Amino acid sequence: MSDSVLLARLDVSQLTPRGPADWRPDVIHRLGAGQRLVTLFARRLGDEALLTSVFQTAAGALEVTRAAMNAAHGYHELTTTFPALHCFEREMHEQTGLRIADHPWLKPIRFEGQEQAAMNGYPYYRIEGKEVHEVAVGPIHAGVIEPGSFRFSCMGEQVHHLEIQLGYQHRGVERRLLGTDPRRLTPLVETIAGDTSIGHAWAFCAALEALAGCELDEHTELARAFVLELERVAMHLAGLSGLCADVGFLQGASSYGRLRTTAINTTMRLCGNRFGRSALRPGGVGLQLPPDLLELVRKNVDLLRTDLEIINERFVTSRTVRHRLEGAGVLSTGQAKELGVVGPSARASGVLIDTRHQAPAGVWKQRPIAPQVLPQGDCEARGKLRIAEMNESLRWLAEVLTSSPRFGGPKKPVGPLAGNQLVISVVEGWRGEVVHCLETGPGGELIHYKAQDPSLRNWMGLAIAVRKNEISDFPICNKSFDLSYCGNDL
Amino acid sequence: MSTLQALRVRLSQGTQYIKDLRTATPTGHHGRPVISTAPCATDCTACKDVCPTNAVSLSKVTIDLGRCVFCNACAEVCPPQKIVFTPAPQMGSDSREKLFVREGEPEVIRARANATFSKLFGRSLKLRQVSAGGCSACELELNAVANVNFDLQRFGIEWVASPRHADALVLTGPLTRTMKDAVQLAWDAMPEPRFVVAVGACAISGGLHDSPEADRGFLERVGPALYVPGCPPHPLTFVNAILDLIGTP
Structure with missing residues (x-):
């Protein structure tokens, strides 16, 4: 377990x-x-x-x-x-x-098994009025990103309502998770949301190990937490880089961008892939940290901490950044709670949900990581919260490295899965809680696999936060939530 | 104050760009595999059995880079350790048939330079990316080719926002059914001459998401001019494949 x-x-x-x-x-x-x-x-x-x-x-x-x-x-x-x-x-x-x-809005989450024509024909909410105009964006967007459709109902430049339609990324993941030997599912699980490979892989491995009664040692748990925090740092850097680019703060865009290179290259040195693919395997890890690599990882973490401090200071004081982000896309504490928003998007609205602190034992109990929370709920808070989380994760990583940890070693055998069991595992990925539910039948075969990316819950947070904002601020609102399309569409 | 801060950032930034993208090797990366001729254990099918995408075939051990997700599982289970994933990023090809690494063939897979492509796009190439089921990893790596490290713009190669401005359609993901119409629309909007680049195992073969939810008809009608293997491909794999195709040294 x-x-x-x-x-x-x-x-x-x-x-x-x-x-x-x-x-x-x-x-x-x-x-x-x-x-x-x-x-x-x-x-x-x-x-x-x-x-x-x-x-x-x-x-x-x-x-x-x-x-x-x-x-x-x-x-x-x-x-x-x-x-x-x-x-x-x-x-x-x-x-x-x-x-x-009597459900008010049974719109499909992802239009499973349907054609794009059916999605195009689905009626969006309409606001009637002479001054109202609609803006349709997507499914293809003007950047190198995933597809999704946004329909804005505006009065002048102001957004009154945003309806988000997703499903363009539906690959039929949940069905495929049941089709093969569960012990070989890691590569597929790693692509449920490819930017949260480690978050999803850990939730999967933990559930599978619980079903097989496979006990892990603390080194393995620490190794997993180590790459999970590296993933958090890397993706927060990617998000901040994008946020900076969207407000025309190019020094931030390039600095956070190149620091992300350092973070993901560190992950690559551990496991062979910049996204942590193969870093986790049922029964153990697929990564190694020999003594010569330890020095390099330490150097990289130190560099990240030093250089981040410099660019962070510029980010939080820059007038351009503050002018654009302050007060934009506010999601109040009440709204965040009511909508069930999770992860950094909730914490930036004053709602502290961080499942790392709720695990009964394990790495974060031995080496605590401080929870971060900000009350404002605007784009600036979501940016600053990610800075605070990165700083804390890097402090934690540096602390782990001082103990010269041992990663790697032989994997524990994962035997047959116990029959008629239901396992729920929750891992705090960089975007929020990743939830995997696995159920076995009488013979230990998987009969249900529910994978839940935090994006499923958070997209509505974005839709509500953008109301009463200028439509031109939508890109920064969107980037500040930084949600996954394929994680929702599965 | 802010000027001083800007200077500090600039100073800490230093020089980040990779000077020679053609020879740079990402240490530790699982890139192009090499398969030795060491004899297989009798009746062993471990590498084939463990592969999540059926990329490995036997008798003469062969890996299909169009399906491979570079998870290293085959290398780990091989008793004589015949398979090694080297850090070499160069493995893009202009032909699907060439994306196979066979036992004892250390041949480097590269896209052939095409005189027409070179004349048309050698000094300016505009790319429009469309994700059709991509898990965001390919998309993040394609964004990275334009960052300060890889700086693909130095060759006149750029991402553009509209297919109207694009010379190439860069596809990621298995081509989900729900994106079928949008992909076709984007292609129809592109002026000729134009071509398609398939990036990542999903786009090339369906990869991990080779499922009934994909409709790959578009790629069957419009064959890609370039295949870029990986899950996701390293930015250097993409850069080298593109430069090979347009004949940039």
Whole structure:
């Protein structure tokens, strides 16, 4: 078992599904009492839909409930009371046909199994009025980025409503995760969101090891945490570089950009790939840190810390940057909580959710990493928060290196998976919590794999934050949230 | 104050660009594999069995770089350690058939310089990237070719925002069905002469995402002029492949 990862393993037979009449009030009670919904998903069993709901208690523990109901009858929606559930209810409806009565907006999350023509034909919200005009952007954008469609309803230059349509990246990942020997899935898992390879790979490995009863030593856990923090630093640098480019602050764009090169080249020296592909494998790691490399890694981390301080100082004091970012794209604390936003986007709005601090034991308990949080919720806060997280991660990496850690060594064998088990693992990736849920059948075969990238929940945060902003500020709002399209589309 | 800060940043930045992109080798990178002729263990199929994308074929051990994701798994399981992933980034090709590394053939895979391409695009080449199921790794690496380290602009090669301004359509991802129309639209909007570059295992063969959710009809109709292997390809792999094709030394 992976101590550093927030994890729950349950015997499915102990998890008696409730009927909708019991399950729904229980969800309302839990959310009303301050629990947080981590995920909610369903699968189809004949005429029935089997729902799995995962909550996090105020103390940080995961609790799981299940419901079974006739899919055609379904249940009465919860989104109106708890908007954070909108994406889960929409996804369940899309994936299983489950009826969710009176749901305000059952728009498909990713248009699974459909053609682009069906997506083009889907009616966007329209605002009527003589002064209203619409701006359609996408699915192809004017940069080297993933596709997605944005429809703005504007009054003059001001955005009144933004509707985001995704699904252009749908590759059918969840189905493919069930098609092969689960022990060989790492490369596929690493591309669920290719910029969060390590976050997703760790959630997968931890879940698989829990199913196989494979115990890891602390060196392996530390090695995984080490590359996870490197991934965080690298992607925060990439995001800041983009944010700087979008406000025309080119010194920041080039400096953060070249420092990202140093960060990802460090990962490459450890595992052979700049994105940490193959760095994690079930039962161990695919990376090494021999003594000669240790010196180089130490040098790189020191260089990052020194040079970052210089460019960070310029970033936070530059008038250009402040003028553009201050007050733009505000997501209030209340909105962030209501929408269930996670990760740095939540923390920059004053909502502290960081699952690294909620794992019961493991690397971050032995070597704490300080949580970062800012109250403002604007583009500037999201930029500054990423700077603060980078600084803290680099401090942590430097601290780990002073102990001359040993990475590598033989992998533990991952044996057959236990049957009739449900495992939920949560890893704090750079973009927020990465949630993987694996369920095995009687013979230990995988019968359900739910992979959840934080982007699924955060896209609505962007849509709400951009309201009442100039449409010309959309690029910086978008970049400050820095969400994954394929992570949503799967 | 801010001038001083700017100078400090400039000073710490130093010189970041890689002088010679043609010979630079990314130490530690899993790049072009080399397969030795050391005899295989009897009836061993370990390398083939472990491959996540069916890139390895046997009798004479062969790796299809158009499918390979460079995960090193085959090298790790090979009893006589026949397979080594070298850091060499050069492995782009103008032909799908040439993307195969065979046992005992240390031949360097490179795109052939094409006189027409060289005349048309040798001094100015504008690229429009479209991701159709790319996981963001290829896209990040393609962005990186324009950063201060790789600085592809030094050769007159640039990313452009509109397909109207582009000479080449650079595709990533397995070509998801939901992007089919958009890819075709982008291609139709490009003025001739124009060509397609397939970047990464997904675009070349479907790679890890060779699934029914992909519709690869476009690539079957419009064959790529250049294939750039990797998962994702290192920026140097892309740079070298492009320069090879347009005949830039």
